[in-house]
């Protein structure tokens with residue numbers, strides 16, 4: 548079964564294989580018996596191996612057990628789950644938050660709950676697979692607007708939306724494959740003017756933008772968001788954040804006005820029909836939120852910012868243009884086709900750097916995707932730039 552299809556993937560250089568790491572996630576990792584500088588992690592603040600998270604995970608498991616045992620609406624919730632929701636809501640400046648088992652669960656559960664067949668969804672063309680799947684599951688009509696293009700979004704909000712229908716605009720804030728940042732100020736303004744709700748996927752922005760609070764704070768929209776959300780008759784703003792990236796743990800939450808969170812708790816199928824997160828994971832996320840909301844967290848966010856600047860400046864100086872936004876830790880480098888990109892990734896691996904190639908169908912144009920974190924030091928970044936330069940990779 549599938550031999551022909553698998554052979555097709557192999558022939559086109561698109562076969563995917565899992566490479567297991569030995570030891571912890573961090574700025575250097577041990578893969579296939581080799582120590583590598585890791586530029587392929589969403590662990591933007593270097594918290595995945597932080598001892599406070601590990602100790603909190605162990606303590607939560609001791610106190611509440613290894614598994615949750617059931618969904619939250621049955622007996623699966625612990626006091627820790629509720630505490631994490633309250634912390635997430637207050638940190639993002641929202642009324643309330645609801646935990647999901649992952650960002651994938653959050654998007655595939657919330658979007659169908661917010662947008663049924665009587666709604667039109669307006670979705671950025673580069674949105675993540677979990678958003679695309681959420682839109683498909685919703686059975687709402689989905690209209691795709693050009694990437695990060697508010698003018699096109701506005702055109703479609705006018706031409707493609709039957710007057711009586713509800714509308715939901717869905718976008719990532721920091722795009723996971725390109726590192727671009729959506730113009731949320733304009734998108735929020737447009738959605739408000741056209742009576743559409745806005746769902747922002749902040750998976751790569753929490754802990755990164757807006758002094759760690761995410762994209763709405765970055766654009767100065769968090770207060771605006773609160774004001775707008777306090778008038779419950781108006782369409783709302785929802786912020787989906789993950790604990791699995793900058794927070795170094797696992798799981799996700801949607802922060803929104805209380806009435807929306809109450810609705811999601813009652814209708815989001817991935818929340819209702821899936822076993823709750825294990826207490827250890829919730830304990831680690833609580834410890835990560837405590838760090839993010841402290842002086843230590845603010846220093847990590849600043850260190851990340853400095854490293855982002857260093858990699859962008861270094862690439863420009865080496866004549867290797869990464870094309871993402873200057874504030875983004877995700878820096879794609881385009882080198883041509885699948886073969887050139889795979890070769891470059893292989894050569895970097897031989898030189899001691901883990902920078903996987905991202906290929907179709909994940910992206911249309913193959914690329915090396917560099918991800919910089921607060922845990923990298925200047926030497927790591929300098930060595931990667933020197934390796935890229937010495938390989939004479941064209942920009």
Ligand SMILES: Cc1ncc(COP(=O)(O)O)c(C=O)c1O
Pocket residue numbers: 649650651652654675677719723748750751789790791798799
């Ligand atoms: C933009 C975006 N949204 C959602 C997700 C899914 O998050 P999780 O890994 O927690 O399922 C990802 C993860 O890759 C992502 O990049």
